[in-house]
Amino acid sequence: MARFTTIAEIRTAAGLRMACLRGVPSPWTEAAKGIFHIKGLDCQYGAQGEGDEEGAIAAWAGDSSVPVVAFENEPLRTGWAEILILAERLAPAPALIPGSASERADCFGLAHEICGQMGLGWAYRLMMAQRALSHDETEGKFPAGVGQYLAAKYGLNPAHAGQAKARVLDVLGLLDERLASGPWLCGAALSAVDVYWAVFANLFAPLPEDELPALPMIRDAYSCRDEDINAALTPRLRAHQRRIYDDHLELPVPLG
Template structure:
């Protein structure tokens, strides 16, 4: 474990094309699970890459990176990638080994299906944000009202969808908990027998939405930590397997101190 908290040495947007190589937009100061997953993939692959601070108000930046959200990646003069799957496939193409996908097609299909349950629309990240938005709009914790109002528009919030989000979160957690327990019974520490894959990274980073990493590992605003910590006992208990897997991944594979 490193002794000091670190921040990215962001390059100015104006320098992105001159810098070349791999450039990725990063949300400053917030451990976005999508962004942390992308960082983890690049870390395990051994990429040398440049961080660009996300600024959705900068129209030139949004046009260059193809998205007003993060992460979004540009490699050399290629078209930008902003989806979790596109970023993973780009990393696999540029540095094939070590591969973060299972070697056979059936398991690869399953890997993408499971990843969608974490990263995709209606998945764990999406539903957890809806849940915290719902709490914030009702004045019952969760995100602050300005953040909740912004995310409500982004995630198509309705009171019915917000109320259902907690149940969806628990369903997804239970599915992955069963998978992890089954793998451990077979003698595997990972989602697939093949070894560590992108799925293990996704589980590790998205688990932080249920219980943040300690401050010495991931410093964040007090309001962000309070929102991410807003969870009931049933949900937290269902998340235990994923939180244990999160700790294993940061101990063995991911950077010991998050750079935001």
């Protein structure tokens, strides 16, 4: 079977499978890919394709969001934490979750600040939605239709919209502080948090096109033009992303 196939095919396949979007480096999906790659887990990717019914992912999982991870006949997994825990179970080494309770709490707390609701990625998606729905003619934003989709998906309400930029800057500052004291974001070795930052960093400063062959509209919208956020993307943060990709993740990024 090809590395990327249809949703219909992965629904009936065995083993580890994941529904993705072609040409779109969703950071939650790329995090799962990266974790599976580090652990040497063979995962079959599926994306909407010829022969699939319209809305095939939603018909399978009950929602159109990706990633959707399936393993054998177990319940589908869509949350970043449950996907990580599955990967740890299937391939305990190399461990991406620390062994001690205190370090695990630190790991999952930091991971939530990147991946969770109103975390780094979520808050920046709200900013992307606001920008797409604005009436200015500047470049580097999604079409209004995409903005409406993001606004509905991530809950563009006045309270969260007002907090979004401050939340992004706060999390970037936290991650930079962590790297000021050592090469890893959590503990004394590579952890899932390092993977999460590396892939979510593409929301602001995507890897070169030959390494991240995303759709042109995506690359343009993923190139941050906010001066405050760009200033918060310190050399330490950028170097960490580069190192994690070079040393631990697959390049070019497989986007189908």
